[in-house]
Amino acid sequence: MNLTEIKEHKSCRIVEIRGGKELIRKLDSLGVRPGVKITKISSHFLKGPVTIHAGCTELALGHGMAKQIIVEG
């Protein structure tokens, strides 16, 4: 399951980030990495951005990035 398939307001744990090195590093510097628990806040229609809570950080990421983040409920 990836981040775009999770319902709004649901919490989940990151299993893997199937992106390039650059994306993994960028997310890592913000504290978004495998093993971390995140909460999805909203998603925008027509493949719009997804917003999440990770720790005390609120983050908006593009649909494509969200798809590369594999999570488990």
Add this chain to the structure above:
Amino acid sequence: MSNKILLVGNPNVGKSVVFSRLTGVGVISSNYAGTTIEIARGSLKIGEEKYEVIDVPGTYSLDPSSKAEEVAVELLKEGNLIINVLDSTNLERNLNLTLQLIKKNIPMLLILNFWDETKHKGISIDYKKLEEIIKIPVIPVCAITGEGVNEIINRVKDAKTSVYNFNFEENWKIVGELVDSVQKLSHKHHTFSDRLSEITIHPVTGIPAALLILFFTFIIVRFIGEGLVTRVLDPLFNLYYHPFILKLFSSLQPEFLKQILIGKTGVVMESFGLLTTAVYIPVVIVFPYILAFYLVLSFLEDFGYLPRVAVIFDNIFHRLGLHGYSSIPVMLGLGCKVPALLATRILESEREKVITTVLILMSAPCMPQTAMIFSLGAKYGVHAIFMIFFILFVIAVVTSLILNLFLKGDAPELFVEIPPYRVPRIATLLNKLWFRTKGFFSEAVPMIIAGVFIINIMDIIGFTGLIAVWIGRPVAYLLNLPENIVSVMLMGFLRKDVSIALLAPLGLNAKQFIVSSIFLVLYLPCIASFFTLLKEMGAKVTFKITFVILTIAFCTAFILNRLL
């Protein structure tokens, strides 16, 4: 100066506020990442020791991935003391950068900013314990009120290279352990600000909210702007200042000098005198709207609203080959194009910058020009004004769509931190407003005065008449406008708002007003934005963009003349 203090930290942790507090140098700070694009330098004297303080753009890590981060890494090489600014309400993420900084072996101080917010967020941090563990001074601070700033100054001498030893491969584990041992969280309630944040970022409620905010922005700007013009400044000018100036210089000799100072006629907008038109335009017509717009913008910035707009409009901007973050420069452009063009630095690729620049320059006039279109267009009716803005918007969107087809590359994905809402402090808002007003008077006003002066001189020596014949006739014929439009066009390069104001004496009909307004908004950027563009994008790109826009302006005006 050999002593350099670097202020380093994540984006939006308040480095610029700390900088202002330490150096007394005013810099613009806002509640969103990436406000600091120009590196600010100031000085600080502690006892006999003099330091240069550098406000480094925010960075999440020292492994550069964006331009701002590259700049930060470069600057680290020249600093010999680091003040690492942290957001106390987000300790874990901020400490990650701290660990990376420790590895650079530069003497360091830690500042825990937003200390006051930790209380109502249910966070308690044992900063003394943190100091013991990582072995560098840790100072809790609330930079915005100034609490703790003296402590920073007192302890600069204690800054030292940390001997804290850790395995860097396990940075997050180390950070986790650090946070666990110094921070306690009590139960946090869902606050009003959390709920407001959700409402404004959720698409279903966020889009109406954004439109509502935009609507109210215009209402407030018009209310304050128009109120100041018609109730305060215009009466003051016409009842006291203008008669006084006319009387003072009425018998001035030689005639030439008199004409330069107060013009030939007593009608303010037609005299082109240095003490009449050149004062009236910037102070009475433009300034009230600038003030009103910056008041609203500064509030939205400090509140933390702008990044949410980026999320809300990301979808639309994606169709134009951009991501939502481009909406911030475009919005700034509704006020003034110069800060908007500077803000394109937060964008990563050249192609994004080009498309965003075109959107900034074409999608809507700047605030003073908007004000002029509103006040002059009023007599042609609301539909005429609406038509101008609607056509401009359509042209801008179509142009970006075409550019998106031609310029290679993918639309990058949005990746942006959403700051918590913070209630702006009146003192900070006023300070920022003062800073921007000062900028307007020191940068824009002299340009306006020079422009009015040049036009007046050209008129006196008969040069305007000459150009009007050679360039004016063909242009006027092509666009179906009076020949004097050329002198207006010349003025428009100096000040775009003034060019609209100069349409007043031409006696245009509604159609002519619409066509010439659109043409004057588009044809060239004003001189200030032109030079900013040149500085930001280089000569080649600037001339290309200018040429494209000029061509579109001519085509649009030509077509509109046949269609309307």
